[in-house]
Amino acid sequence: MTNLIALNGATIAFDLDGTLVESAPDLIGAVNAILITEGFKPLAYDEGRPFISRGARWLLQWGLEIAGEQDPAARTAALFGRFINYYSDHIADESLPFPGVIDALKVLKAAGAKLVVCTNKPTDLSRSLLTKLDMAGLFEGVVGIDSVTAAKPSAAHLIEAVEAVGGDLARTIMVGDAGTDAGAARAAGTPLILVDFGYTEIPAVELAPDILLHHFDDLVGACAALLNGPRSVNPLYETTT
Numbered sequence: 193m194t195n196l197i198a199l200n201g202a203t204i205a206f207d208l209d210g211t212l213v214e215s216a217p218d219l220i221g222a223v224n225a226i227l228i229t230e231g232f233k234p235l236a237y238d239e240g241r242p243f244i245s246r247g248a249r250w251l252l253q254w255g256l257e258i259a260g261e262q263d264p265a266a267r268t269a270a271l272f273g274r275f276i277n278y279y280s281d282h283i284a285d286e287s288l289p290f291p292g293v294i295d296a297l298k299v300l301k302a303a304g305a306k307l308v309v310c311t312n313k314p315t316d317l318s319r320s321l322l323t324k325l326d327m328a329g330l331f332e333g334v335v336g337i338d339s340v341t342a343a344k345p346s347a348a349h350l351i352e353a354v355e356a357v358g359g360d361l362a363r364t365i366m367v368g369d370a371g372t373d374a375g376a377a378r379a380a381g382t383p384l385i386l387v388d389f390g391y392t393e394i395p396a397v398e399l400a401p402d403i404l405l406h407h408f409d410d411l412v413g414a415c416a417a418l419l420n421g422p423r424s425v426n427p428l429y430e431t432t433t
């Protein structure tokens with residue numbers, strides 16, 4: 193594949209869980225490790241995956257609730273530290289980058305775009321996951337929930353992530369999988385690309401992205417179209433396969 197494309201001055205901000213990385217197996221695996229040691233039935237994969245964008249604490253509480261715990265909030269508070277320790281030790285046992293994402297990120301970077309991770313996962317866990325998957329070097333910054341004044345869907349998260357890498361909000365695109373990402377992009381006034389294979393209760397198409405992505409092979413073209421406008425895409429973007 194050959195791509196001739198200019199994205200100098202652009203910043204592409206990426207959600208992590210469900211967008212860059214299929215992290216559901218290890219997140220749900222960690223919930224289940226805790227549930228099982230506490231004598232509860234495990235959470236079925238399909239009962240957990242759509243809700244991951246609500247965060248790990250919510251997922252653990254959900255697992256406890258549907259297993260029959262009478263006071264899931266209090267039990268979650270008691271077990272959350274152990275859950276995080278377990279997850280941290282198993283963060284990349286089964287998690288994998290989504291197909292085509294690494295090649296797409298390399299092309300965007302080579303074209304001059306700054307890449308930043310804008311995630312509601314804590315920054316240290318995000319860095320650890322990306323390092324273990326050999327993806328950390330692709331990003332100029334990793335901005336987790338603990339590194340910002342307000343998390344997605346607040347605009348502040350996206351704005352501060354762009355600032356962290358010296359980017360320009362007016363030349364930024366948000367790429368995500370869920371309502372939190374859509375909310376941040378809309379609030380910050382940036383274009384929005386959503387993948388349709390991530391973790392969301394509301395189908396991505398119903399969140400009205402500017403572009404709905406079915407595969408990362410289409411990411412570079414989508415970014416070029418949004419940043420350069422349809423008329424300038426053809427001369428700048430050339431693909432031969």
Ligand SMILES: O=C(O)COP(=O)(O)O
Pocket residue numbers: 207208209210244245246247248310311312313314
């Ligand atoms: O772990 C979470 O809370 C969700 O993370 P995300 O923002 O990368 O999807």
Ligand SMILES: [Mg+2]
Pocket residue numbers: 207208209210211245368369370390391
């Ligand atoms: Mg996500």
